[in-house]
Amino acid sequence: MERSHIGENAIKVLYVDDEPDLNDLAKAYLQSHYGVAVITADSAQAALSLLGDDRFDAVVSDYQMPGMDGLELLVKLRKEMNDIPFILFTGRGREEVVIEALNNGADYYIQKGGEPRAAFAELHHKIKLAVERRRAAVKLRESESRFRGIIENAHAGYFLMSLDGKLLDVNHSWLSMHGMESKNDALGKDLIGFLAAEDKERGSEILEMLLHGECSNPTDLHFRRKDGGTGIYTLTASPVIEGLGFLGVEGFCFDVTEVRSIAEELGSSRKRHDELFRTMDEGVAMHELVYKDGKAVDYIILDVNPAFERILGIRREDAVGRLATEVYGVPKAPFLSQYESVAENGIPLKMEVHFEPMNTFFDISVTSSERGKFSTLFFDTTKSKVMTEEIRAQSDEIQTQNEQLQAQREELMETYDKVVRSNHQLKDSEEKWKSVIDATSDGVVEYDLCTDRIIVNPRIRSLLGYSVGDITLRMEQMVALIHPEDRPKMEQRLKRYLHGEAELFHSEHRVQGQDGRYYWTMVRMKVIERDEGGKASKMLGTVQDINASKIAEEALRTANRKLNLLNTITRHDLRNQLMILQGNVTILREMLKGEEQLNCLKRMDKTLSNIEHHIEFTKLYDNLGSERPRWHDLSQLSRRVLRSAKTEGVSLQIDIDGLEVYADPMLEKVLHNLADNSIRHGGNVSRIKLHWYQEGKDAVIVYEDNGRGIPAEYREHLFEKGKGHNTGLGLFLSREILSITGIGIDEAGDEKGARFRMKIPEGSFRLKAASNG
Numbered sequence: 001m002e003r004s005h006i007g008e009n010a011i012k013v014l015y016v017d018d019e020p021d022l023n024d025l026a027k028a029y030l031q032s033h034y035g036v037a038v039i040t041a042d043s044a045q046a047a048l049s050l051l052g053d054d055r056f057d058a059v060v061s062d063y064q065m066p067g068m069d070g071l072e073l074l075v076k077l078r079k080e081m082n083d084i085p086f087i088l089f090t091g092r093g094r095e096e097v098v099i100e101a102l103n104n105g106a107d108y109y110i111q112k113g114g115e116p117r118a119a120f121a122e123l124h125h126k127i128k129l130a131v132e133r134r135r136a137a138v139k140l141r142e143s144e145s146r147f148r149g150i151i152e153n154a155h156a157g158y159f160l161m162s163l164d165g166k167l168l169d170v171n172h173s174w175l176s177m178h179g180m181e182s183k184n185d186a187l188g189k190d191l192i193g194f195l196a197a198e199d200k201e202r203g204s205e206i207l208e209m210l211l212h213g214e215c216s217n218p219t220d221l222h223f224r225r226k227d228g229g230t231g232i233y234t235l236t237a238s239p240v241i242e243g244l245g246f247l248g249v250e251g252f253c254f255d256v257t258e259v260r261s262i263a264e265e266l267g268s269s270r271k272r273h274d275e276l277f278r279t280m281d282e283g284v285a286m287h288e289l290v291y292k293d294g295k296a297v298d299y300i301i302l303d304v305n306p307a308f309e310r311i312l313g314i315r316r317e318d319a320v321g322r323l324a325t326e327v328y329g330v331p332k333a334p335f336l337s338q339y340e341s342v343a344e345n346g347i348p349l350k351m352e353v354h355f356e357p358m359n360t361f362f363d364i365s366v367t368s369s370e371r372g373k374f375s376t377l378f379f380d381t382t383k384s385k386v387m388t389e390e391i392r393a394q395s396d397e398i399q400t401q402n403e404q405l406q407a408q409r410e411e412l413m414e415t416y417d418k419v420v421r422s423n424h425q426l427k428d429s430e431e432k433w434k435s436v437i438d439a440t441s442d443g444v445v446e447y448d449l450c451t452d453r454i455i456v457n458p459r460i461r462s463l464l465g466y467s468v469g470d471i472t473l474r475m476e477q478m479v480a481l482i483h484p485e486d487r488p489k490m491e492q493r494l495k496r497y498l499h500g501e502a503e504l505f506h507s508e509h510r511v512q513g514q515d516g517r518y519y520w521t522m523v524r525m526k527v528i529e530r531d532e533g534g535k536a537s538k539m540l541g542t543v544q545d546i547n548a549s550k551i552a553e554e555a556l557r558t559a560n561r562k563l564n565l566l567n568t569i570t571r572h573d574l575r576n577q578l579m580i581l582q583g584n585v586t587i588l589r590e591m592l593k594g595e596e597q598l599n600c601l602k603r604m605d606k607t608l609s610n611i612e613h614h615i616e617f618t619k620l621y622d623n624l625g626s627e628r629p630r631w632h633d634l635s636q637l638s639r640r641v642l643r644s645a646k647t648e649g650v651s652l653q654i655d656i657d658g659l660e661v662y663a664d665p666m667l668e669k670v671l672h673n674l675a676d677n678s679i680r681h682g683g684n685v686s687r688i689k690l691h692w693y694q695e696g697k698d699a700v701i702v703y704e705d706n707g708r709g710i711p712a713e714y715r716e717h718l719f720e721k722g723k724g725h726n727t728g729l730g731l732f733l734s735r736e737i738l739s740i741t742g743i744g745i746d747e748a749g750d751e752k753g754a755r756f757r758m759k760i761p762e763g764s765f766r767l768k769a770a771s772n773g
Contacts, residue, residue, distance in 0.1 A: 011131050012037040016047045016061040016073070017089075019576060025583040026060070029120040036124065044068035048076070056084060057131045060123065063090035063097060071101060078105045083137075085130030089123060091576050107133070112576060116583040157233070157253035160240070163211060165190050168248065177233065177255055179226035196222035196230045206235070210249045213239045220256065232257045282379045283308040289343055289372050290323065296340040298323045298333045302373075311380055312358070330357055335364075342366045343374040352381065443543030447475065447525070450537050454478060460543050463521070465514035483510035483518050490523075498527075498536055505539070508546065520550040548662075552629045555740045582608055627665050629741050631766070634659045634701070638690050641668045645675035647688065655691040656701065662764040664740045673730040674703050674756060682707025682754060697762040704755040710747060718747055 015026050015038050023040040030036040039056070041047040044065060051059070059077070061070040068076075074086050088101045091112040098109045107130040110123055151158050157174035161167055170186050178194065180186060195203045199221045206216050218236040225231060237251025277284060284305045290298040301319045309316055314327060324333040333339075334355060342349050349366040361382035368374040443460030447453075452475045464481075482490060486509035497505040505525040510518035525541025585608065589601050635657045642652050661667065678685045685707040692701045710718065721732040738745050742761045749755035 007035065010035050010037045011057045011127060012039070012055070013127060014039050014041060014047055014050055014056045014059045016041045016044060016059065016065070016070070018042055018062065018065040019580070021580045021584075022062075022576065025116070025580060025587075026120070026123075028587065029116065029583070030124060033120070034124045036127065044070070044073040044076075047073060051077075051082070051084075057134075058085040058087065058127050060087045060089050060127065063088055063101075071097070071104065074101065074104050074106055083134065085127070085134050087123070087126055087130060091579075112579055114579075116579060116586055119579065154252070157255075159191065159237075159251060159253070161191050161207075161249045163246070163248055165192060165207060165211070167191055174253065177225075177231065177253060178223065185226070194223050196224050198222060203235075206237075207249070210237055210239060213241070213246055215239065220260065223253070231255055232260045277305050280305060280307055282377050283311040284375065284377050285319075286375045287324070287339070287373065289340060289374075291372075296336060296343075298325055299336070299339060299374075300324075301327060311378070328357055339366060339374055339376075343368045343372055346371075442545075443521075445523075445525070445541055445543055447539045447541075448537070449539065450531075452476070456543075463543065463545055464511060464519060481512045483512070486510050497525075505541065519545065520547045522546045549628065552741070555629065555742075558740070578608060578611055629662055629664050631660045631662050632667055633768075634661050637668055638671055641671040642675050642688065642690075645672055646679055647675060650679075650685060651687045653687065653689040653691075655689075658768045659692055659699070659701075660766050660768060661701075661743075661760060662741055662766075663743060664737050666737045670734040670737055670745075670758075671703075673734050677730065678705040678707060678754065682709075685753075695759070699760040699765040701758040701760065702755065703758070704749065704753055706753045708753070709749050709751045710754050715747055719745070 013030065013036055015023060015030075017023050017026070017040070020042060023042065027038040027040055030038050039050060039054070041050055044061070045068060047059065047061070050056075059073075061073055063070040070088055070090065074088070077084065077086065083105075085107045086105065087108045087110060088097075088106050089110050089112060090097075101109050108126040110119075110126060112119060152171050154171060155173055157177045158169075158171040159167055159174055160169040166188055167186050167190075170183060175181065175183065175186065178186070191207060192200060192204055202219075203221050206219055206221075210216055215238045216236070218234050220232055221235050222230050223233050232255075233253040234256050235251060235253055237249050240247040240250050285308050286302040286304075287299045288302055289296045290300060300321065300323055302321075304314075304316055304319055306316075308314070308319070319327050324336075325331060328334060334357075335351075335353060338349060338351065341347075346368050348368075350364070351366075352361065352363050354361050360380060362378045363381050364376055364378040366374055366376055443463055444457045445460065446455040448455075454475060479487060479491070490507045490509050493502070493507050494505055496502050505523070507523045509521065509523070511521050513519050522544045523541060524544075525539045527536040527538070528540045529536075529538035531537045581604075585601055585604050589598070592598065592601070635654060638654050638656065639652070642654070675688065678688055682705050685705045687706045689704050690701070692699055694700075719731050719735045721729060735745055738758060741764050743764065744759045745756060746759075747754065747756050
């Protein structure tokens with residue numbers, strides 16, 4: 001056995017359980033394997049006494065104890081403001097116990113059972129996590145205290161505002177920025193009251209936005225000071241949210257009065273520069289190189305003056321922010337190598353060039369004040385040449401335009417042909433769509449919100465037993481057919497969907513049929529058309545018959561109630577005792593060395609494993625009814641199950657081809673139990689036969705073997721829990737599985753063999769040929 005030393009800083013745990021053996025086992029495991037100091041208590045009252053006299057890092061408690069149970073102990077500790085980590089360690093597996101424990105402040109919930117090493121390893125892990133989390137919380141409170149010190153000494157003005165706009169807290173910098181000496185001068189006053197008149201309206205809008213939980217960008221506002229002066233403060237704030245609650249607003253103010261004054265002076269200087277830039281006769285443009293793999297491949301035009309537009313005939317909005325190759329319509333940026341040289345080394349350059357795309361001569365001066373960027377100042381030196389070239393260019397342009405017009409005419413003709421073909425295709429598509437709608441097994445509905453008109457396919461009418469003339473096509477009359485209890489929820493979901501609060505309109509509700517009965521339907525619809533204002537004008541969707549599904553859900557709930565009863569009776573007490581035995585066997589194995597003793601322990605292990613197998617068998621009841629019933633191909637299912645049930649050497653006669661049964665997914669467990677009973681208890685069974693016949697509107701499935709039959713004394717209580725050979729649970733479980741969908745079972749055999757009959761009501765069986773038709 002692994003041993004761990006209990007050090008001075010070891011976690012100290014109070015372990016509470018009314019079973020002394022389990023207390024001793026837990027103490028032995030936690031102390032020897034994990035170095036946890038454990039003090040045990042056999043009741044909640046004893047635990048409260050120990051908690052008052054000593055310090056513990058965590059409490060581990062059983063749930064079911066005489067007097068005060070584990071949950072009551074937890075509630076009492078939390079009412080006394082004791083936040084010690086609390087772990088519920090119990091064999092009770094009910095979901096409501098788990099929820100109540102966690103709602104009352106339990107840190108973790110662990111279910112007993114299984115192999116002791118794994119159980120106590122998980123318990124130790126949860127103890128460690130809970131203790132570390134609590135220690136982290138203590139450190140967080142200390143961190144918050146330090147954070148408060150930082151806020152108080154920050155240079156920026158800090159404020160905390162309530163939901164009604166009142167100041168709840170400010171720091172010393174806030175007081176200093178507003179010329180105040182004491183927090184009493186600020187606390188309880190409206191933050192808006194500190195704003196200058198020109199910013200009160202804008203400040204109110206910002207604070208209103210913050211008080212609705214939205215964040216704001218840093219904003220400059222004019223604040224009044226106590227001495228009558230004003231200052232420009234940058235306000236940055238955000239909502240204070242704790243959990244799901246909105247508590248108020250907090251933020252900082254930065255005095256930027258001097259910075260804004262300097263910015264105004266810079267702005268004036270920039271205005272003078274911009275005026276000169278706009279009035280120059282020479283064209284001016286500023287650029288930035290574009291690199292690829294370390295080499296300039298193009299340049300972006302950053303800004304141009306009016307002369308640039310006048311000289312080149314390129315509008316500012318068509319040039320700024322675009323690549324030179326795009327602006328000038330050339331594959332390579334003009335004069336790129338010369339511009340790159342200036343932008344890289346900063347040496348100015350003056351040159352006369354001929355720009356072939358414009359057939360123009362320019363005098364260009366190039367300068368650079370920042371690496372990678374350059375400016376050009378240019379003017380036209382060949383006005384006469386330009387005029388001649390312009391005439392030629394205009395002629396070429398006219399020719400080009402004519403070609404473009406011809407190309408556009410051809411394109412329009414091609415587009416017209418495509419539209420004609422599309423109209424024909426659309427008509428064909430509409431006819432196909434109508435055929436699909438009429439043939440689908442689900443109902444299809446189209447709702448015109450403008451005319452309140454509904455178009456449905458024949459499936460909806462047949463679904464509810466109406467003829468073509470029996471159902472109206474107005475929305476208000478359709479709504480009147482919906483069950484009164486379901487109508488408000490359906491209308492609310494439709495309203496939410498039309499307001500954009502859901503991606504799909506989905507509703508499950510009951511609709512009155514021709515016979516006056518209500519049938520469950522599921523409706524899914526989406527908007528397919530909207531008007532010019534974006535409002536929904538037409539919806540399309542499907543209507544599905546889910547009446548059988550709803551009946552199945554009720555059957556599942558009934559099954560789960562039955563299973564919970566059995567689960568409560570068996571697992572809790574058995575798991576506690578089994579865990580004690582397994583734990584002590586494990587300890588003995590580590591202590592004993594003799595071969596005969598170890599063999600004895602192995603036999604005990606096997607016995608305990610068998611017991612645990614029987615306990616796990618009850619878990620089948622947790623699954624019983626947990627899934628919806630479905631249609632089973634009984635021929636395929638029976639062949640697969642019977643061949644896997646150790647039936648070697650037994651003749652299998654299965655005569656149920658084409659029969660499908662609506663039953664719980666655990667139907668195969670029923671067939672397996674019947675075959676297992678034949679092999680185990682039927683003697684020399686050499687034949688198993690499965691066939692069916694119709695009895696009125698019901699179907700009867702017969703399972704029979706040629707064994708020695710079931711003794712008369714067992715038949716009366718054959719399907720009761722605990723009766724028969726072995727555990728007596730197999731046939732009890734089989735009856736419960738079948739009853740979920742109303743299937744009955746009885747035994748009508750004799751000394752020639754066992755004979756079980758399963759009676760299936762109308763609607764729960766079908767033939768493949770009928771279902772596929």
